[in-house]
Amino acid sequence: FIDRFKAKASKAKQAQSRMKAIEKMVTITPPEEAARKVFTFPQPDELSPPIISIEGGSTGYTEGQPVLSRLNLRIDQDDRIALLGKNGQGKSTLSKLLSNRLVLFEGKAINSSKLRIGFFAQHQVDELIVHETPLQHMISARPGVMQSKLRAQLAGFGLGPDQADTEVGRLSGGQKARLSLLLATLDAPHLLILDEPTNHLDIESREALVEALTRYSGAVILVSHDMHLLSMVADRLWLVSNGTVKPYEDDLEAYRKMLLTVEKPVSKNPKPVKEAPKPKRANREDILALRAEVRTAEARVTKINDMRDKLAKKLADPALYEKDKVGELEVWNKKYAEVMAALERAEAIWMGALEKLETASA
Template structure:
């Protein structure tokens, strides 16, 4: 469906892509992967037409619609709902033409096409996409200029998904999302009917969505069949083969060189030595896998403290005295805890993290902590607070006054800033390197608790794996907020759901929570603590019955609406079959009405199907 033919591109004098080639099959879902700075975003821009290659070409079918998210977030007084609807330009143009068209034949064609593209079901579809990305009904109709940049980028993503291009290009789409919206997006992309290429460092997303992986390394591209795990296996096999060939080549090179060194100046062997010199010159050295400092994470473990480290009882927290963000907080943290805070953005996860980090004091209730407790807090915007003109060494020196130079450099070395790298200005570091520096700074005194708020945003897949390993080895408590399910699944053994103005233990696994987010796990996990007297199961069963009852009521209502629409459609069909009995209505009006009913039928059928299936799952 898409062919890359010897693409070469230089930007700012740097070679980004070097004769990159690949042939992507039709309707492929391709994960585009590679280290930070490898050229993934650049390749997407080339495919989208925003960049032009220095050499080579990109082949695609004629008339293909390519969708690529805009770099600038939409703004103005229009609503998210209107912005998303407007993204289907064909629908908008056809509806505008239908209002002024006079030729009955053309009007029929218009409504036939509107029906084919499900134009009449579009509002419901737009609303579902926005809801999946975190916009409740009320928020969908507020002016865009009342939202932050991150939320407006969600609108841009919703508009792109709604437009359903033939080739969907997504560059780190989950960066502005919370866990719940990322789960919904994954579910949406798994069923996407056309082709897509996605740049992502979310391992679970790539495993569950991609059926091919396009890997960029040293400017070259290699296409692998299968998901990310399959790619990793194949890459490891290929790497082992390469290393074996490199070792074999190196042994042959050494043998040839030894012969040349011994015999090149002997008259009777000079010719043979000269031939071996030419063989050495023709032998291109195979590159060994380079050591990558971005893979280095090593959290210093603290001295042991008696549990509990922190106890919060009936506390409230927030920023305005008369309007707490969270209330009725009860939480205990022990030295071996691994806790994930889950819940929609805006529900107060960061507020709770800041309370635990000591950046907020309780408005009410109590927070008790060990007097010797040290906390390392990594905030979402901490990277931006680094001083651009200073080096990692200067940052660490300032935070460790009086420390010996060796101790300062040792802490930086734990995170890959050894030797000259410690003297590079922050403004010259990549986003991943700045994240590592921030983690080095907050762990300088071996904290007893690490509180990490979205620590993976600037890290590629391999760096995330290194972070997971470092957190596994760390001997203190961890509290983490992240939309990376792979990281949470390997790190967290407790979930705390922040919702409804409070935070409570989530009785279930991360998979249970995922099912709950998608509306299919009501019977398996609950928002709340287990009853200490064994009543949790009964309470969950009652709650499940209540949800099942509501879902079945929705299904019954949708079924009744379907029957009404079917009857209306049958009556219109009779009038179309017998024009003399149409009561004065024109054929054009009847065709238009029938097309509108078809769209309503599709929407009602979808609602009935979803409600029926959800009710069955909730009751099982």
Template sequence: MSLLVISGAVIRMGGRTLLNEADLTIDAGRRIGLVGRNGAGKSTLLRAIAGELPLDGGEIRLASRARIATVRQEAPEGPDSLIDVVLQGDPERLALLAEAETADPHRLAEVHERLLAIAADSAPARAATILAGLGFDEAAQARPVREFSGGWRMRVALATALFANPDLLLLDEPTNHLDLEATMWLEGWLARFPGAALVVSHDRGLLDRAVEAIAHLDKGKLSLTPGGFDEFVRIRTERALQQTRAAERVAAERAHIQSFIDRFRYKASKARQAQARIKALERLPQIEAVIEDAPTRFVFPEPARIAPPILALERVDIGYGATTVLRNVSLTIDMDDRIALLGANGNGKSTLAKLLADRLAPLAGEVRRGPKLKVGYFAQHQTEELVLDENPVDHMARALPNAPPPKVRAHLARFGLDADRAETPVANLSGGEKARLLLALATRDAPQLLILDEPTNHLDIDARDALVKALADFQGAVLLITHDPNLVQLIADRLWLVADGTVRPFDGDLDDYRALLVERSRPVAKAGAATRKDDRRERAEARAALAPLRRKAQAAEKRIAALAAERTLIEAKLADPAIYAPGRTAEITTANARLAAIARESEAAETEWLAAAEELELAGY
């Protein structure tokens, strides 16, 4: 059954046509991700569906009595507790409860019947579960909403929309104010949501795990592709290739016919054939070649190698003034490390990042830094430090006072800030363009350690993919704080858990952490469920016990791949006749010696991988 039908929708804003006779149908219970480039009109479409914006043409039809919920743009405020604010998200329940106070006996029976039908008695527990999933413990749920910061209050607005249990849920970048833990919870909640949903997001993980189809808004039109985002990319790529090939075939046929016409148009003996070719040319289909925008690319400068460890903490306390946030922290970082910090917002992840970036002094303990260590630090709050009436060139020139103008512009270009955008005042840059500028500033000195605190908040999907590729090629260490599980899975090979006032390695991968969060979020088991709880705990402990073995196998795989790449480079070098020129004998000897060493190291790594793989197989992993 169709819940929402968009037919021939037209929306114009600021002289631009965002929707041009767009069509889309959403059936009841179907979850759809809405994607498109920044500025394509995704948020505008959600506003139109919610009735906040009129169409310039076409229509939007919603099924009779269907209820829509969306996240309010303004954060809730006032003296009401979080739980009370969320409970207000179901106006029917509130109205029925109020009516029950004064209704006559006949009407009272109807009211109670309806309250039973909407499970009104379980509403407080349901609201508490949603708030807990979004990071609010029981004590926080009882506090007034006005005591929380804007980001936390936006979580309450999201909780209110989820609690409303609508027929159609409209979400616009719902993970922007969430941490990793809340993002993973939301993925699971959406995957189980029985209603329909239309979700605008740049989070590939969310679009792969929580929706059933992808609606693509491009050039004013909407097209629907079944499956998650990865399937959408595969199908779109195949279609683009087919369209390009068709356009090439038609272009070749046009060129062939046009050549005949040009040669024989004015020859009497061939005039009839030339006219026939002209008509054939007119009948050829007009196939628009697929012209993609220039691909987004980020390039981090290559850092100079320095001796390990590049940074070490020994029994360090971290905090502000008399307030200690993290205690007794001991850790080391090497240039090959890719580390992601786990832990809910407020546990101290950003505080640790500031200390590592030398933006915060330790309260106790010892911090040892490599004498030539350079640290690049990116944090979203740095946007407030940008000068609005200056452009990116001004900022980079100030950060690199001795660099000539071409070098300044070249570094900005590494992050997609071309000549036009490099000269645009910061006040006129989009959120994504400001993020690119901050990345350029963070990497200007070719740092050995790159600390990224929520780098993807304003990046679209293409820019996020570009960031992943750039980090994969980066030759230094990376410390990552992000709410994007996809980024963690693709980049991090070490996980640190920031919780309970300290930092410690997490023995497991992101799936283990997700399972741990699910286990912690379960209500306290009653006596009859004790056995099941013990079984779950034993399975979780077994997975955690195998985590070091999995990491060992993964490290061996990476070592094998790195050695194979190095061997390929050396063999290519030895295949070049230039290396056998006079005076290069030592270079040849060194290369052959390294090849022999690579063979030995590869054999050892393969042996290590096989041993770990066999143990994992015996354990049933």
């Protein structure tokens, strides 16, 4: 925090305060933290950008009755995109188009020839074979692979020896969701599309998913009502509304307020405002959860910084400024601006997490 913000006027005071706190610290052996759930996503090889490009596209379920039209979209492998929009506007339709479950009615789409796509939707949990075990699902997906390796992969998604040999019908909703996530990522996809991935996950598993997506080097398309997941993972926002998809220029907080804004009649006899209850003192589990949130937020800042550095290097290439590259230059400049906006949001989330941890630890 000090290295990053000591030269920034608005945060220099906080950096100085932390510097003094560090100087007073005595080095001790840290206590062991509670065992945390983790997901381990296989990392894909790198493809040349863009991995998907759509121009003038339209799609839907019945020819002549498009759900989405006027689609002009580009996805690169380092993108983290959240799809925003009310239910029924076409978020799942776009997810199906990008995962090749729907076709374009019109327009042009170009996919990288080596592109692998992983797709997870909440309904897939119900499509698992209930009388088979997770290990049997893995054997079907990876015939010929040693069972010890398959069990290790299951363990990497929080499905230990007991769960691996238990029929799916007897597993919890969260265990089924983790199995579906594992099956969706087996091929190390370059693009991972997740439609409501946290619906069946407990808090620890949600945090594990956030950390796994932060480390993951492929592109991510997220459809979720979980604002925490979106804020920690996404650095680009697309709004699906009025039959099309456009970049959302504001942030998630503005989007949340827009959704919550409902005109309410003014009460003639307003009820007296109750005093807010005093906050409870944070316990050890709360502190551990806040530390995990800080770690994840800091990792997100680091990842976006790396993306910014790569884009800056790209924009420093003189060849990009030749006359026939004007369109490409515009795309890279726009992406750089989006990444810088995402970095600002990520830093704000990181600072907020640090402040919550400091307040709880006081």
